[in-house]
Each structure stands twice: as C-alpha cells, then as structure tokens.
Amino acid sequence: MPFQSVTKLADADFPTAWGHFRILGFEGVVANPIPCNVDLPAPATRIESAVALVMGDIHAAPPIVRIHSQCLTGDVFHSLRCDCQQQLHQALDMIAAEGTGILLYEQQEGRGIGLMAKLRAYELQDHGRDTIEANLELGYAADCRHFELPAAILSSLGLTAVRLITNNPEKVEALELAGIQVVERLSATVPSAPTNAQYLQTKREKMGHLVL
Ligand SMILES: Nc1nc2c(ncn2[C@@H]2O[C@H](COP(=O)(O)OP(=O)(O)OP(=O)(O)O)[C@@H](O)[C@H]2O)c(=O)[nH]1
Numbered sequence: 001m002p003f004q005s006v007t008k009l010a011d012a013d014f015p016t017a018w019g020h021f022r023i024l025g026f027e028g029v030v031a032n033p034i035p036c037n038v039d040l041p042a043p044a045t046r047i048e049s050a051v052a053l054v055m056g057d058i059h060a061a062p063p064i065v066r067i068h069s070q071c072l073t074g075d076v077f078h079s080l081r082c083d084c085q086q087q088l089h090q091a092l093d094m095i096a097a098e099g100t101g102i103l104l105y106e107q108q109e110g111r112g113i114g115l116m117a118k119l120r121a122y123e124l125q126d127h128g129r130d131t132i133e134a135n136l137e138l139g140y141a142a143d144c145r146h147f148e149l150p151a152a153i154l155s156s157l158g159l160t161a162v163r164l165i166t167n168n169p170e171k172v173e174a175l176e177l178a179g180i181q182v183v184e185r186l187s188a189t190v191p192s193a194p195t196n197a198q199y200l201q202t203k204r205e206k207m208g209h210l211v212l
C-alpha cells in the first residue's frame, strides 16, 4: 500500500525501566487504502502513526528490531488472552541486554481492526469462534495489518539490514520487499498458558506463524 509521505514528527529523550532510549514519533499518509471491512466505506486517505524507541548505536551492526502491533488489553492490562505483553517485555529485555536496538510500536490495534472490533471479536471467541473466524464473522479480513510504515521508518533511520524479533513470516517478507535485509530472525515465542493456548494454536496452524 503506497505511502504519500512518512514524516518524523518528534525526537525526544526517553528514560525507561529498561534503560535509556530516544522516542521518535512518525506519521504516514496512505493514499487509497484497501478497505478492511466489507461493510465499511474506504476513506480516500488514512493516516497511520508509529513510535520508535531507539537505544544505542544502531548503525554499528544490524540492530535487533521488534515491530510490535498495539494491544491495549495485553500491553497495558497484562491480559492473559494473548502473548503480546510478554513479547513486548521480552523484546525490550533483549534490546537492553545488547545495549542497542529498536522497538517500533505501531498503532494497528487488534491486527488492524481497532479496539472496539477486537472486543467484539473477543465476545464471539467466548462463544466458540477462533480469532480468524471471529474477524470474518464481523466482516473483517483475518489480519488487516500491513508493515509498510515500520519498513519506511527503518529506511528513514538509514538501516538496510536488521535482526528481527518475530514469529510472523509476513513481517520478514514486508521488510525484505522494502529493501531491508533480515539477516537473522529471532524467536518471539513466550511460554503459553491455558488462557492463550487456543490463540497460539490458531496462529501456528491457521496463520503460519512460527510459534514453537
Ligand atoms: N482481531 C484480533 N486481534 C487480536 C486478537 N488477539 C490479539 N490481537 C492483536 O494481534 C496483534 C498481535 O499480533 P499477533 O498475531 O499476536 O502477532 P504478530 O505481531 O503478527 O507476530 P509476532 O511478531 O510473532 O508477535 C495485536 O495488534 C493484538 O491487539 C484477537 O483475538 N483478535
């Protein structure tokens, strides 16, 4: 999906529990976005935003990168329905251990369907649907995300090669397509729990994620 523009809007000091980062804010304008829901009209343009947490010298060698999709329920409320919060913390632990790396936090809540639709999908899952079936029943694609904005941000940071923390082959493909070499894929697998076992099984069996 082509971007009309990708702009860096802010670059500030950012001390955290994991160490010292810079926090960068980016905005991208997408022209003629493909609608994600069959029942909703597509706007002429869509604005996407993402945050980059940058630690250390990211140009000395291909840095560790995590592209993390927003999950309010997991990241903020520590939900046990998914593995997002543990993945977020694991990635920040890995970056802190190396003293360098980038966490891209992109606002594609609920695999791009938005928070309210994700909560409605949870309701359907409570009645037996898996994550994909619930999205489809609400008129959405199984996964509405695309990863052009994170790729464009990495390019704008002057990177041509990274080590990517992910189990999702689509993220690797998206970066490679954008001319960013993924020289290593680092596993984003975290221990499963009874509350997220079916969620992880669907990712593995129906979405092709490399969850061990
Ligand atoms: N639609 C929908 N989205 C969900 C659900 N559970 C979690 N999500 C969203 O899924 C996104 C995370 O995607 P995942 O498929 O778990 O993982 P990934 O980012 O593709 O892959 P990794 O890089 O391996 O973590 C976040 O935006 C969550 O809000 C759900 O039941 N339904």
Ligand SMILES: [Zn+2]
Pocket (backbone or CB within 6 Å): 071, 073, 074, 075, 082, 083, 084, 085
């Ligand atoms: Zn989550």
